Amino acid sequence: MTKITTQKITLIGLDITNIESNSEVLQNLARFTDCIFSPIPQHPALQRVKDNVRLELIDLNQNNAAQTAEAIFDLANSSELVYVTIGGIFVEDAVARELLKLSRKRSLDIEVIPDISIMDYAGMVLDSSDNLLCNATDLYSVCKRSVPSFPSGGATAISLLYHSSNIAKLKTILLSQYPADHPIIVIGYDADWNFLDVRTCLDKIDAIELPHFPVACYFNALDENSSFESFQEIVARLRAPDGCPWDREQTHSSLRQHLLSETYEVLAALDAQSVPALREELGDLLLQIVLHAQIAFETDEFRMGDVIREINRKLIRRHPHVFGEIDAHDANAVLVNWEKIKEAERKENGKIAQNGLLDGVSRALPALAQAQEYQERAARVGFDWTEIQGVIDKFNEEIREVQSATSPEEREKELGDLLFASVNLIRWYEVDAESALRNSNMRFYNRFNHVLKRVKEKGLSIKDLSLQEMDVFWDEAKRMGM
Numbered sequence: 169m170t171k172i173t174t175q176k177i178t179l180i181g182l183d184i185t186n187i188e189s190n191s192e193v194l195q196n197l198a199r200f201t202d203c204i205f206s207p208i209p210q211h212p213a214l215q216r217v218k219d220n221v222r223l224e225l226i227d228l229n230q231n232n233a234a235q236t237a238e239a240i241f242d243l244a245n246s247s248e249l250v251y252v253t254i255g256g257i258f259v260e261d262a263v264a265r266e267l268l269k270l271s272r273k274r275s276l277d278i279e280v281i282p283d284i285s286i287m288d289y290a291g292m293v294l295d296s297s298d299n300l301l302c303n304a305t306d307l308y309s310v311c312k313r314s315v316p317s318f319p320s321g322g323a324t325a326i327s328l329l330y331h332s333s334n335i336a337k338l339k340t341i342l343l344s345q346y347p348a349d350h351p352i353i354v355i356g357y358d359a360d361w362n363f364l365d366v367r368t369c370l371d372k373i374d375a376i377e378l379p380h381f382p383v384a385c386y387f388n389a390l391d392e393n394s395s396f397e398s399f400q401e402i403v404a405r406l407r408a409p410d411g412c413p414w415d416r417e418q419t420h421s422s423l424r425q426h427l428l429s430e431t432y433e434v435l436a437a438l439d440a441q442s443v444p445a446l447r448e449e450l451g452d453l454l455l456q457i458v459l460h461a462q463i464a465f466e467t468d469e470f471r472m473g474d475v476i477r478e479i480n481r482k483l484i485r486r487h488p489h490v491f492g493e494i495d496a497h498d499a500n501a502v503l504v505n506w507e508k509i510k511e512a513e514r515k516e517n518g519k520i521a522q523n524g525l526l527d528g529v530s531r532a533l534p535a536l537a538q539a540q541e542y543q544e545r546a547a548r549v550g551f552d553w554t555e556i557q558g559v560i561d562k563f564n565e566e567i568r569e570v571q572s573a574t575s576p577e578e579r580e581k582e583l584g585d586l587l588f589a590s591v592n593l594i595r596w597y598e599v600d601a602e603s604a605l606r607n608s609n610m611r612f613y614n615r616f617n618h619v620l621k622r623v624k625e626k627g628l629s630i631k632d633l634s635l636q637e638m639d640v641f642w643d644e645a646k647r648m649g650m
Contacts, residue, residue, distance in 0.1 A: 173247065174241065174244050174246070174247060174248070174249045174276065175247045175248070175276060175277060176247060176248045176249070176276060176277040176278065176279065177248075177249045177250075177251070177267055177268075177270075177271045177276055177277070177278045177279070178200075178248060178249070178250045178251070178278075178279045178280075178281070179251050179252075179253070179257050179264050179267065179268070179278070179279070179280045179281065179282075180193075180196055180197070180250070180251070180252045180253075180257075180281045181252075181253060181254060181255045181256055181257040181260070181281065181282040181283040181285075182208075182211060182213055182252065182253070182254055182255065182283055183255060183283040183284045193213055193283065194213060194216055194217070196281055197213060197214065197216070197217045197221075197252070198217055198220065200217075200220075200221050200248075200250050201220055201221060202221065202222065202245075202246045202248075202250075203221065203222045203223075203224055203244070203245070203246065203250065204217075204221050204222070204223055204224065204250045204251075204252050205224045205226050205240050205243070205244075205249070205250065205251045205252070206223060206224070206225070206226060206251065206252040206253065207225070207226045207227070207228050207253060207261075207263070207330050207382070208252070208253070208254065208330075208381075208382065209223035209224075209225050210380070211361070212361050214252060224243065226240065226251075226263065228263065228330045228331075233262035233263050233265065233266045234266050236263045236266070237263055237266035237267045237269075237270055238270075240263075240267065241270065249267075251263070251264060251267055254328060254382060255282070255283055255284055255285040256282050256283070256284070256285025257280060257282045258282075259285045259327070260285060260327055260328050261328070268280075313341055314340075314341060314344060315341065315344045315345065316341055316342060316344070316345055319395035319396065319397050319398075320345050320346065320389065320390040320394045320395050321389055321390065321391075321392055321393075321394055321395030321397060321398050322389050322395075323386070323387065323388045323389050324386070324387060324389075325384060325385070325386050326338060326384060326385040326386075327382075327384035327385075328382035328383065328384050329381065329382055329383050329384070329385070330381050330382045331381060332374075332381070335354075335373055335374050335376070335383070335385075336374040338373070338385065339370060339371070339373050339374050342370055342387075343370065343371075345390075346370055346387070346390065347370070348369065348370055348371035349369045349370070349371065350369060350370045350387060350390075351367070351368075351369060351370075351387065351388060352368060352369060352370050352373055352385055352386070352387040353365050353366070353367055353368075353385065353386040353387065354366045354368065354373055354376055354378070354383055354384075354385050355383060355384040355385070355386065356378035356379075356380065356381070356382075356383035356384075357378065357379065357380040357383075358379060358380075359379045359380075361380060366378070370387070373385065399454075399458060400458055400461075400462070400472060403415075403455070403458045403459060403462050404462055407459075407462050407463070407466065415459070418459065418463065419463065420460060420463060420464075423456060423459060423460060423463075426456055427453075427456045427460075430449065430452045430453040430455075430456050431453060433449045433452060433453075434446070434449045434450060434452075434453050435606070436449070437449045439603075439606055439607065439610060457475075458472070461475055485509065485513075486506055486509050486510070487502075488505070488509075489501075489502065489505065503544075503548050504548055506548075507525075507545070507548040507549060510528070511525075525545055525546070525549065526542055526545055526546070528545075529541045529542060529545065534602055535587075536587075536591055536601040536602045536605055537601070537602040539587070539588050539591040539592075539601070540591050540594070540595055540600070540601045540602070543591065543592055543595055544595065547595075553596075556593075556596050556597075559589075559592055559593050559596050560593065562589050562592070563586075563589045563590065563592075563593050565589075566582065566585050566586040566588075566589045567586060569582045569585065569586075570582040570583055570586055611650065614645065614650040615642055615645040615646065615650050616642075618641060618642075618644070618645035618648070618650055619638055619641040619642055619645065622641040622644070623638075623641065
């Protein structure tokens, strides 16, 4: 059979209430006698005309919107392609938006017959409709994300979900930002296709049984200070002419010390394994980043969106085993591939001549961290021992060279080599050298403080005790797990 070239696209939206009695809708549908594509062929309005037309189910759970639109074109076998969906069409359905794009790309005639959008009912079911953010995240993006694509500082509508499995996926996504008991309203249809809403909480939305799909979900905003956008606004306000004098005076250079200080505060929270402290210190560190971005915006250097865009692109580009077709079976393969990608980037940016493999390591890093980073980068290109015994032998060799040093200058050099060899041994045991030393520092701090405390309890002075006497208290601290 010869395929008929599609010359026109007709998009029809169905109201969500009293559809069966809407004569105008039925008249629009009745004029088609070939095929109607729809994600909701079971809908009463379509069931009324099913004897006169072939209903083709479009499964929105299988493809993304662009792929689905292309597939519909491939299936179409008449001069007019008819696609029927819910309500406002373009607000509700990403496939309809893609069909519109295709009509423009292929210079096709298009007719759009919208009806009342499900979003129009938001004010009726939301407790805070005055603050409604009609951010409709369609099925195709929702099911591929692990965090919401919208800020939590506004009331939000998720429209529409065509499968029960996607409600469970949506629940997982929302739980990354919203508490389990956050109120949520699920909009759907009863057995007679009458409009209804179910009030529940986020943790229970996948337990709801609704006779028909699609459904939509509405939920109110979190606290107004919970979104990243509100954080940016606060920082901008601090930097405003009538804001904080101290914040207004800051520059990239003046903030340098604070960025370093807050980074170490985060490390201290990690060392203490304190979740509340980590939450607080990460916020303080984020403040430094947003302050730098705000200053850059004010001086027309770049914007926060540029920062986020660049790191997003970099992460995607350097993880082809996640976002592309490259296979990386273990962490080592990931690192090897990572270095190949970075080498290609350096070559593309014209930096290969002046910048070598190690030039990307910050000179401002603490010495232990810098040594480990140098060693890891060299190892990625094969400059490494083949087994750990070689590392141990090198470590012992450096000890002997320290012992045989004949001058302070030579001894300093050999001690530095010994430290470097120590870091290499630590790296081979897959331990972070900086963290290992910080932990040792903290153990020494706690144990020595215990010694001082016990000496004071005895009414003595630590200067009066021999090393052996102090070791008694030191060993006591060790037995206590310090």
